[in-house]
Amino acid sequence: MEDNLPQSMIEAGRRSIIVMGVAVAMLCALADVAGAQCVDRSERAAQIALDAFVAEPSSLLVQLRSEKDKLSGRLQGYLVSDISVLKAVQNLTRAATQADRASIGIALHRAEIRCRSSKPAFAQKISDFVAKLHDSSVLAGYSSEPDDASPLPPPTTANLPAKSGAGLLSGEFKTEIADPFAAMPLPE
Numbered sequence: 001m002e003d004n005l006p007q008s009m010i011e012a013g014r015r016s017i018i019v020m021g022v023a024v025a026m027l028c029a030l031a032d033v034a035g036a037q038c039v040d041r042s043e044r045a046a047q048i049a050l051d052a053f054v055a056e057p058s059s060l061l062v063q064l065r066s067e068k069d070k071l072s073g074r075l076q077g078y079l080v081s082d083i084s085v086l087k088a089v090q091n092l093t094r095a096a097t098q099a100d101r102a103s104i105g106i107a108l109h110r111a112e113i114r115c116r117s118s119k120p121a122f123a124q125k126i127s128d129f130v131a132k133l134h135d136s137s138v139l140a141g142y143s144s145e146p147d148d149a150s151p152l153p154p155p156t157t158a159n160l161p162a163k164s165g166a167g168l169l170s171g172e173f174k175t176e177i178a179d180p181f182a183a184m185p186l187p188e
Helices: 004-034 047-055 058-063 068-081 083-095 098-118 120-133 136-144
Strands: none
Touching (some): 047 083, 058 068, 068 083, 068 098, 083 120, 098 136
16 A cells, blocks of 8 residues: 555646646636737627627628618627637628628727727737728728727716706705706806
């Protein structure tokens, strides 16, 4: 039994090294996936939607047949959620009509703008992709968006309620409904 003790310890050590190696590999893979996004987790598209898009890019065209705005918005969401879907965009472009290609170009440009601050390398990747695509309709859509456009308009003080308590709820703990017919405060 004493002769088997060192052998069993060696085997246990080998198993723990293998388990640790697998764990490190999994962590590296997760870190790679986590680094492929330009936006926070709350803004990302669902992984199942991304997988479905990569598996069959033209299904997006079927789902959003006559809704060009939704096509560009959804594609932008996919791109900023995981830049690796950029490979599937080429297949999407092949299956798209000329009008859909312009929407694809808009989505590419908006995604590039969105990635500039958090992942400049991804923004460059999108820009290079558009340049290599050599599709005039995609390029027209891409160029139609202003370069300094933000994907969401910034809030302005004119749209916000005044700090003097004018809002939908009032009272000390904001539990009383405010008068909906009260005069609105004028922007300064």
